Amino acid sequence: MQETKVIDSIQSRTVQAETLDAIQSGDSYRHIILEYLTKQGVSENTAEYLNMFGLLLILLIAMFLLYFVIRKILVKAFSQFASASKTNFDDLLVTNKVPRNIAHIIPLLVAMEFTPIIFKDFPNFDGVIEKGLQVFAIVLTLWIVRSFLNTLKDYFKTLPRLKDKPIDSYIQVFMIFAWVAGFMSAIAIITDTPFIKFLTALGAASAVIILVFKDTILGFVASIQVSINDMVRIGDWITFEKYGADGDVTEINLATVKVQNFDKTITTIPTYALISDSFKNWRGMVNSDGRRIKRSISIKLDSVHYLTKEQLETLSGIQIINPYLKQRQADIDTYNSEYNIDKTMLLNGRNLTNLGVFRKYAQTYIEKHSAINKEMTIMVRQLAPTAQGIPIEIYAFSNDKRWANYEYIMADIFDHLIAALPYFNLELFELPSGSSFTLKP
Template identity: 55%
Template sequence: MEERLIELICFLEELFVDYGMNPAVAQYLNLFINLMVLTFIIIGANYLIQHFVIEGFRLFTNKTKTTFDDFLIQSNFPRYVGRFLPLLITYKIFPLIFDDFPEALEVFYYAIKIYVIILLVWIFRSILRTTRNYLKTREEFNDKPLESFSQIIMIFIWIIGLMFMFSTITGKSVIGFAISLGAASAVILLIFKDTILGLVASIQISVNDIVRIGDWITFQKFGADGTVTEINLATVKVQNWDNTYTTIPTYSLISDSFQNWRGMQESPGRRIKRSVYIKQNSVKFLGPDDIAKLKKIQLIAPYLDHRQTEIDKFNESNNIDKSLLINGRNQTNLGVFRKYADTYLHEHSAIHKEMYLIVRHLAPTPNGIPLEILCFSRDKRWENFEYISADIFDHLIAAIPYFDLQLFEAPSGDDIRNFLGEKSNS
């Protein structure tokens, strides 16, 4: 069989020589044609694996009850295993094609050994990921740090794989290479400290999906606030919103704290969280005349009717003396305004109604009572988000006087001069 294959490989070379072509030219032309044929064979074998072997494995997994084999497909295990067939074909035919080129054959054997080592590492990584994802579905492993365990194991596997690669290239035994590496480890760590830190950080960032290109991050320590445009072994490049660039050491992304806005960008809405400060001495109980006036505000008219009916029933059933307003239950202008703000946000078309929507009081401060608005806009684009936020607070600030409330504002120089002028005139 091998002799027939050699005859087939050399057929064109002999044919070219018979037709009077230079033997050296005929040899290289025959080599080129054989390489093209081998390439087509490998592509065909790859096609067969993709459409028959992998699909067959997928059909088999669909009929099984366990989910482990489903995770094998997700981690590309059949694809990696299937690459051994084109590799075997290349390993058998390539030496026959390059029989007259021993130097090329030597390079080929080195390359094939290194590729086999990498392929075995990929297969082990696929099995490791499959095991991790499968264990995540088991209740008894919910609280176990599976990510950390798999990362540590994978780092050791890559170290072993690299040792075998260097051993293959240098011709030394793996044990001898490990011993020599251990003796020089102190010098290596000193010289390549930043590179090793960057390598570890890059692996951590990739495995844990901490940062991706295109993410918006805020890193106050380095003055970065913008989009990640590049991630390499040593630095992460961030384009700030003012179009300047900030470079951050890659290791800082796992050693320091920073803010990644990807969760907001992938969520249905973007949070609005701001407060208006109400002067405490403007808060009061509402009498019948006040309630009658506020009922003209359409958004809260139904609420005022319903709420006041409940309060009146309570006060009557408990014989409350309402000659003094403080007695019994009462509505306040601040409480009604809070309800108005809540109803206004629920009616606003740009606010996401299925996410948190809260209007709440915070603890009083020297600047007044903070009334905090916490909601989410549907549009997450920065400029539109700012327009929506401004529109909401424009309306609420303008609405506050209708409830006989006052905003707190620190006195300016003109306020002080006017006050002193009025005082001196009096």
């Protein structure tokens, strides 16, 4: 009697253990549909396939509902936290869909946990599905990384000290490394190759890889050099004649630099061109205290002559150079008297010329001009004579650096100087036109 009880006890424990194993392995619910279909007279083979598709459908529905609930919770939590937070970083996380991408993680883990149970009777399908889920896990990781990096990019662009830095280039470099690593990992999973062996085999093809990614590598090197050497910043005004660019830099990324020209067109320049070719960056002018005026007017050679006493008396009526003429003429008269110079001919001794007096007038006029920066170089100089006359160059800096105002200031100065030439008996050089050959009655 006691032996029978012992045997029954052992059998009961065995059944409990088998039941527990069945529950743990999923058999307790994996065959629910199978058993029902078998009882309904469906063939065993067909019942197994229908059982698999049924469980797969249940899993997909459960995953969708789980994703939907988790996404709602995460998005709502992030949105509430963002509205209460002072920084805009969390707002950008929501904008770049970081919570939505993170919400895929738990459904994916559930799928990876229950897929082996669903496809236990179909090992061929099980291997393919598991590899597919692992590849999807890599893709999901890349999505999350990309969303987070885009968030960092948008956040860094809001910081004043980083607004002019090529943030896009750095983010693109990280994304390229992430995509390459993800692609290699996916290939290693699909081919059942250990990742280390896959990298070793890939090293043999490095020459081909370098050739394929040549532009990317050059752009990456150029971005680093541009940033380290502070050659170009976002917002800089640059002139790149080779590419027809003349405007403000709006974007610097790994492959290209975008310049919005002053006619509102967009010019795209290869990033590597910034270190391989010559271009002009106007940042120094923008950061300085003035914008340079450097323009000349050409005087006809045959209009230049010595000034007589009568002409000097006439020019003395010009107020801004009256003190100069008096002092200068007194010095000349003293010199000529001291050395007994014969002034019956103007060429003898020292004399004033109408061009020299005009240069002094132009210098004084610009020095007194309200729109000219008096702390920077102011110069009126005579350049070498050419076939178009004697160039008189104005070299100064305007206080206002805005383009329209700068052009107005420069035009105002030259309008005045050109109109002043006849008072000094000087003529502006110009090529003859049709009216120059017309006979006057």
